[in-house]
Amino acid sequence: MVELMTVLAIAAVLLAVGVPSFNALIKIQRISTTANNFFAAVNLTRSEAIQRGIRVDLVPADGTNWENGWIVLIDRNGNQKADPGEQIIFSTGPVPPGITIKSSFTDSKRPYLAYNGTGRTRTNANSQTPQLGSWSFTLDDHARRIVINFLGRPRVCNPKVETTTC
Numbered sequence: 634m635v636e637l638m639t640v641l642a643i644a645a646v647l648l649a650v651g652v653p654s655f656n657a658l659i660k661i662q663r664i665s666t667t668a669n670n671f672f673a674a675v676n677l678t679r680s681e682a683i684q685r686g687i688r689v690d691l692v693p694a695d696g697t698n699w700e701n702g703w704i705v706l707i708d709r710n711g712n713q714k715a716d717p718g719e720q721i722i723f724s725t726g727p728v729p730p731g732i733t734i735k736s737s738f739t740d741s742k743r744p745y746l747a748y749n750g751t752g753r754t755r756t757n758a759n760s761q762t763p764q765l766g767s768w769s770f771t772l773d774d775h776a777r778r779i780v781i782n783f784l785g786r787p788r789v790c791n792p793k794v795e796t797t798t799c
Contacts, residue, residue: 660775667728668770668777668789671703674723675746675779675787678705681722682748688755691746694724699734699744699768702726711757713745731772738766738781746781754785 674691682689685707692713694702705723706715715721728734736744740756746764749755754764763783769792770777778792778799790799 660772663729664732664770664772664775664777667732667734668779670725671699671734671768671770672779672787672789674703674705674725675781677723678746679748679752679785679787681705682750683752686750688747688749689722690748693744694726697744699736700728700732702728708747713743713757729772733771735769735771736766737769738764740764741766748785752785754781 678689678691687707689705690708690713691703691705692708692715693699694704696714702725704715704721704725707720707722708714709719710716715724738744738746739762740758742757745757747755747757749760756762756764763785765781765783765785767778767780770779776792778790779787780790780799781787792799
């Protein structure tokens with residue numbers, strides 16, 4: 634009986650030490666998975682635009698808030714939402730609770746990212762002006778960022794680790 638109580642006491646101490654670390658690991662995985670899923674949608678948008686030779690857009694599912702999901706579509710009328718008759722290439726649902734997504738782009742009137750047939754980003758204001766900027770994903774004190782450069786190439790980075798380049 635004494636040995637059993639000793640084993641249970643040791644197990645309780647190990648659990649008390651390990652649970653906070655496990656929670657942090659879960660948060661890191663949630664933020665990384667969400668950012669990587671979004672990164673895949675950005676790459677899909679670009680590759681579909683190149684493959685089809687036309688403009689393809691990535692927009693929030695509800696038109697305003699990225700946390701509610703996103704859609705890759707061929708937006709024929711350029712209003713950055715999925716209208717009847719427009720082809721949806723890919724869509725996803727809401728992100729896990731607690732994750733916030735903020736975007737900061739050159740054309741920030743409406744949240745969207747548009748690629749033309751050459752694989753370069755374009756704004757609604759001018760078909761020759763590139764759309765560059767970033768999305769920031771946060772969950773408590775964990776963060777990831779997706780940066781779109783002048784040529785339209787996306788990359789994922791951790792702003793807490795890469796403080797100067799992210």
